[in-house]
Amino acid sequence: MFRNREFRRFAILFLLITVVTVTLGFAINMMAGILVIVSDTTFGTLFLIFTRARYKSIAHISEQIDIVLHNTDHMYIAEIDEGELSILQSEITKMTLRIREQNEALKREKRHLADSLADIAHQLRTPLTSVTLIMSLLETNTDEDERKGLIRETEELLLQVDWLLTSLLKLSRLDAGIVEFQSEQIDINDLIYASIRPFMISMELHNIDLQIDIPKRMIINGDSSWLSEAIQNILKNCIEKVGDGGKIEIVCEDNTLFTEITIHDSGMGIGKEDLPFIFDRFYRGKNTNMAGYGIGLSLCKMIITRQGGTINAKNHPQGGAIFAIRFPK
Template sequence: MGGKAKPVSSSRQIHYSKRISLLFSAIFILLVFGYAGVVLFLQGDHPALPELTALFVSLMLVMGAAWNWSLRRQVTSFVDTLDEMVDRAIYGREKMTDFEETLLSSMEHKLLRYIEISKANEQNLETEKNRIKELISDISHQTKTPLSNIMIYSQLLAEVPELDGESRQLVSHIQSQSEKLEWLITSLVKMSRLETGMITLHSTVNPVIQTITRAVSHIYTRAESKQIDIHIECNHLTKARHDPQWTSEALFNLLENSVKYTEAGGKISIVTESNEMFTRVDVSDTGMGIPQDELKHIFKRFYRGHSAREYEGIGIGLYLTRKIISMQGGFITAVSEPGRGTKISMFLPQI
């Protein structure tokens, strides 16, 4: 270690500390018993007794100061040795001690054992992570191909002019359920990739309005079909450190919920505000709202409130949103009141 004197070996340090302790103990015992013997010999009325007492007190004070200095040196030396030992263990350098029956030697071997176990666990985790990556990729590939075929065949079947009304209705159900299954598989794959670290978010300082516009463009058609007005209030100069693609995905999940749970003719507002640390993006709607006892659970994986179960969904949209925002150093909050709508706020870091 640069600029630091190399500490003595652990065995020499232990022997040195024991000798110092024995020396101070012997001197202390001699002083106490010597003074007691002199007092008994002089019978307490000798004129030299005050001077002897003062001398004894002075010697005890000197002994205490010397003992304190010695202990501080021992502690400093022990800490320096321990620091050097930790550095050697971390960087795989040669051990400081052999198999000695000392405290430092025991600590060093336990530390080395702990580091070996940690490295082995880290390697196992990395291996398991790679296996999960391969499994997710296989699942994604193996399910997308047959599902795409089902959707294509159902579309071709719907174009057959000889189908009667009941058959066309059944084909329509197949198409609808296939689309839901495709969305479900895509969402589960995204969630798995985020949780296993397969996806890396690249956060840079970007204008927030572009991210908001991208998210709104994907939900606008659905909102228009329900005659839901989307109002955006965002300064074009407002910026935040975020990944535009994934943050847009998170914002889309919020907007999708707002459109789903807001009655026709309702309103959705997107308002931004910046301070020194965060840029806040509020998504407010005039929807059905969320009861207070359910509000703390809405960001959990697969959670769906009692009043939301009549609507389609599996409860991973808000979970994915919180995961995406937290991975960028931000956080998310929600306030709501049944019958009066919901406001969910995303806080994106400035630095």
């Protein structure tokens, strides 16, 4: 208590006032001097007792804060009945709870980052290992046709690595919240045809039947380039599933509540055990032979939900998978 500079100043000032008042009291008469001494002593004693009690309460709060800082499992600060200190105790309790929540969030982010780095390393290792093996075969293979085939295979693997790195970069930008989506009116016909354009040659080569049923002048709000990216990831997944001679159907419907785009493929559908996790990052399904890296659909969902939309996947009653994207009015 006496370590407090303000308290020492007050004590010195009180002693000076006491000396002056006692001197003046005795200058008047003996009884006045005695009365002043009793009054000053009583006031000083009560003030000292009251101040000491408050300092004990503050010291108790300090001890509780120290316990909280050094023991993450202890989050309780004993309640105090006094008015101002009770308010202080309440604010400190709120602060400790916020610190606890922030610490838990940081721990989750660290675990997520560690898992993501491990997944990224695994995803990159697979194609790079294949490239390394192919390069060793190129060194020993003298057949020109086989060497050309190996070079083409290497080019395809490097394209996969490039797509993988690009997708991971986009995911990291979305995670960091540094992507600013544009809000503009988008004609859904323009959006769909811009999305399917990169796949037209591939679908023609694999004889995939593409059917599109979208009314004219149907408008949604969003970022056209990012939404096109999302739809392309769905189409890429559908093309891989339907194989040669398959069918993909894109339908758009509008009502007073939302605008819905559905993409239905004629593939084998989605396993029941995979449906709850189909949009999880790096999830490739229970079937370990599945192609892909488990990134496209995760990126797709993040793009759509960040722009106020929703996406879900299910199996169509007539076979195949169906993806439904909704944008509220």
